[in-house]
Amino acid sequence: MDAERNIRFHFDNVYNSEPVDYGSVNLVQIGDLSCAGGYFQEDHKQWCYEISYIVSGQGRFGGCSRVIDVKKGDIFINAIEDVHSVYSDVYDPLRFFYLGFTFNEYRPESREFRVVRHFFDTCTMPRTKDRYNLYTAFISAFNEFVAGLPLRHILIRSHLEQIIIMTYRNFATNQTSRYMQRDTNRTENLVYSTINYIDNNILNIKNLQEVGEALGYSYSYLSQLFSKSVGKPLKDYFFSKRFELAAELLEKYNVTTVAQQLGYDTVYSFSRAFKRHFGVAPSGYKKKKDPKQEGNP
Numbered sequence: 001m002d003a004e005r006n007i008r009f010h011f012d013n014v015y016n017s018e019p020v021d022y023g024s025v026n027l028v029q030i031g032d033l034s035c036a037g038g039y040f041q042e043d044h045k046q047w048c049y050e051i052s053y054i055v056s057g058q059g060r061f062g063g064c065s066r067v068i069d070v071k072k073g074d075i076f077i078n079a080i081e082d083v084h085s086v087y088s089d090v091y092d093p094l095r096f097f098y099l100g101f102t103f104n105e106y107r108p109e110s111r112e113f114r115v116v117r118h119f120f121d122t123c124t125m126p127r128t129k130d131r132y133n134l135y136t137a138f139i140s141a142f143n144e145f146v147a148g149l150p151l152r153h154i155l156i157r158s159h160l161e162q163i164i165i166m167t168y169r170n171f172a173t174n175q176t177s178r179y180m181q182r183d184t185n186r187t188e189n190l191v192y193s194t195i196n197y198i199d200n201n202i203l204n205i206k207n208l209q210e211v212g213e214a215l216g217y218s219y220s221y222l223s224q225l226f227s228k229s230v231g232k233p234l235k236d237y238f239f240s241k242r243f244e245l246a247a248e249l250l251e252k253y254n255v256t257t258v259a260q261q262l263g264y265d266t267v268y269s270f271s272r273a274f275k276r277h278f279g280v281a282p283s284g285y286k287k288k289k290d291p292k293q294e295g296n297p
Helices: 108-122 134-147 152-172 186-201 209-215 219-230 234-250 255-261 267-278 282-289
Strands: 007-014 020-022 025-035 040-045 049-056 058-063 066-071 074-078 083-088 095-103 127-129
Touching: 020 152, 025 134, 025 152, 049 066, 049 134, 049 152, 049 255, 058 074, 066 074, 074 152, 095 108, 095 134, 095 152, 108 152, 127 152, 134 152, 186 209, 186 219, 186 234, 209 219, 219 234, 234 255, 234 267, 234 282, 255 267, 255 282, 267 282
Parallel strands: none
Antiparallel strands: 007 025, 020 025, 025 095, 040 083, 049 074, 049 095, 058 066, 058 083, 074 127
């Protein structure tokens, strides 16, 4: 990331001159870039692999000898020697996470990543939709970089490998199901799958009909089954999880950023919905969580 113009904020960790050894991979760069409208990064040749996750907005990314439209929830990958570029929409600017790395071929543990490396080297369509909640994996990695806690290198390594593996799975498989207990009946399995799908895709679900489509059932059937088994409407569970996440994000980001991340058209509509759920506006919630913001003498 070399352009400093047209940027709203940039959390950047760059190790170009001396990549950091994290076992199976060497870390070159990782960060969070929020663009202003019209941000442009000209063509440049990749010397490392790169994964980009589109948090919000839309624009165009270059890779695999083409320029492709990207939007919220997309994953875009670049291989070594790819010509990469970034263009952010003027009216709906991009925010994206990125991870640049190389595979550490001299480490024995990197052998398990040979299939992943082969995929990156041979992929012909560099964009796909996230189905495994890559957002959370990136945030977990960022938190470790910021906190500076003991043994953080172990967790950073785990989070980096998780991002890479989840990216590979998003491209290489259509499997979206999660663990289901084998000794439960079909109804319990379906309810359990519904809960897991919502929990793992909470930021990517635009409406609850998508849950039914993903699991192969109509929304009305799932909703009726869920209410009977859990004792609360499916939509109540969904919105409860969304606002739990909103409260968590407010500990790290401002209200505008959280509203955008959750897909609200305006800060006002997000604030109104948040207040209906918690009984307090997002700004008041932040002050309650952080007494330093209250301005007490």
